Amino acid sequence: MTTPIRIALVGMGKIARDQHVPTIQQDPVFQLVATVSTSGGSVDDLPAFASLEALAASGVAVDAVSLCTPPQVRRAIAHSAIDQGWAVFLEKPPAATVSEAIALRDHARARGTGLFASWHSRHAPAVEPARVWLADRQVLDASIIWAEDVRQWHPGQDWIFEPGGFGVFDPAINALSIATQILPQALFVEGAAIDVPSNRGAAIAADVSLRTAAGAPVHARLDFLQRGRQRWDIAVRTNDGDLLLSDGGAALSINGDSLSVADALHGEYAGLYRRFAEIVPAREVDMDLAPLTLVADIHLVARRTEVDAFDW
Numbered sequence: 001m002t003t004p005i006r007i008a009l010v011g012m013g014k015i016a017r018d019q020h021v022p023t024i025q026q027d028p029v030f031q032l033v034a035t036v037s038t039s040g041g042s043v044d045d046l047p048a049f050a051s052l053e054a055l056a057a058s059g060v061a062v063d064a065v066s067l068c069t070p071p072q073v074r075r076a077i078a079h080s081a082i083d084q085g086w087a088v089f090l091e092k093p094p095a096a097t098v099s100e101a102i103a104l105r106d107h108a109r110a111r112g113t114g115l116f117a118s119w120h121s122r123h124a125p126a127v128e129p130a131r132v133w134l135a136d137r138q139v140l141d142a143s144i145i146w147a148e149d150v151r152q153w154h155p156g157q158d159w160i161f162e163p164g165g166f167g168v169f170d171p172a173i174n175a176l177s178i179a180t181q182i183l184p185q186a187l188f189v190e191g192a193a194i195d196v197p198s199n200r201g202a203a204i205a206a207d208v209s210l211r212t213a214a215g216a217p218v219h220a221r222l223d224f225l226q227r228g229r230q231r232w233d234i235a236v237r238t239n240d241g242d243l244l245l246s247d248g249g250a251a252l253s254i255n256g257d258s259l260s261v262a263d264a265l266h267g268e269y270a271g272l273y274r275r276f277a278e279i280v281p282a283r284e285v286d287m288d289l290a291p292l293t294l295v296a297d298i299h300l301v302a303r304r305t306e307v308d309a310f311d312w
């Protein structure tokens with residue numbers, strides 16, 4: 001058996017604890033060796049540090065880090081980790097801005113370290129079957145509905161409504177990561193309307209008009225105040241039938257026939273870490289910026305409306 005990849009987790013919040021810790025602990029390719037937490041978070045009796053610099057100075061042997069912080073602080077931490085020669089797994093979105101992400105990509109290439117801009121929703125079980133089914137069909141139009149209750153899914157996460165926190169685009173970038181994966185042509189933004197609460201710095205809802213390079217219209221309705229049934233759906237009409245990818249990529253139906261159903265987030269992180277296990281030894285840079293670029297483009301063209309203040 002080869003030596004495991006020694007990995008440290010940075011930012012011990014919800015996604016680190018819900019997905020990264022159990023996935024790493026169940027994967028013999030990785031060994032969790034340390035945590036970095038500004039609030040003293042730790043895992044079992046593993047060495048725990050207050051900063052990446054403290055981890056680097058500690059002498060704990062590390063090959064890779066996974067960054068599970070909010071996007072606003074990610075670039076600086078990732079840059080320091082690359083300086084250490086560690087491979088870096090970036091939670092989505094890879095950075096707060098496109099230029100930050102490009103700088104990280106260039107820095108990793110220059111230093112010869114692995115870098116992975118992860119898009120967990122692309123590893124949802126029905127995404128690849130959807131991509132294959134759409135590959136040789138002509139898309140007529142598509143509709144994205146990403147509507148969830150921020151109070152249920154992100155309670156108290158104030159960073160999400162700060163500038164650089166992405167607001168409703170924090171979940172909606174998952175929809176764009178799937179759409180850019182399954183649609184056979186590139187997507188362009190044509191227009192957008194964005195609602196921003198009067199007391200916050202990021203969007204709470206948006207309507208976005210996009211078009212594929214082949215001319216098919218794609219509409220996206222994004223909502224962070226959804227009550228009742230939560231929706232993470234992408235519907236695509238083609239010249240040869242209709243596809244519905246629902247539950248964030250967990251379920252697929254074609255012409256009304258259900259093809260597969262699985263739990264949301266089921267297996268997504270196992271898939272991400274399988275990919276990271278290839279990236280680390282190969283010192284590869286895997287950074288597809290299409291979803292982040294679309295979010296940036298949406299904000300470039302968007303008409304903004306101030307709406308009611310938002311409080312938890």
Ligand code: NAP
Nearest residue numbers: 011012013014015037038039041068069070091092093159
């Ligand atoms: P979270 O629960 O708020 O955790 C983020 C953690 O980052 C905090 O607990 C904190 O950990 C650390 N942190 C460092 N600097 C911070 C700052 N300035 N403000 C707030 N926290 C700071 O958030 P999360 O839901 O885990 O999301 C983290 C990232 O994962 C986001 O980019 C999100 O899009 C992505 N993600 C989340 C989910 C999900 O379902 N929640 C799913 C997939 C991806 P320490 O106190 O340990 O430093």
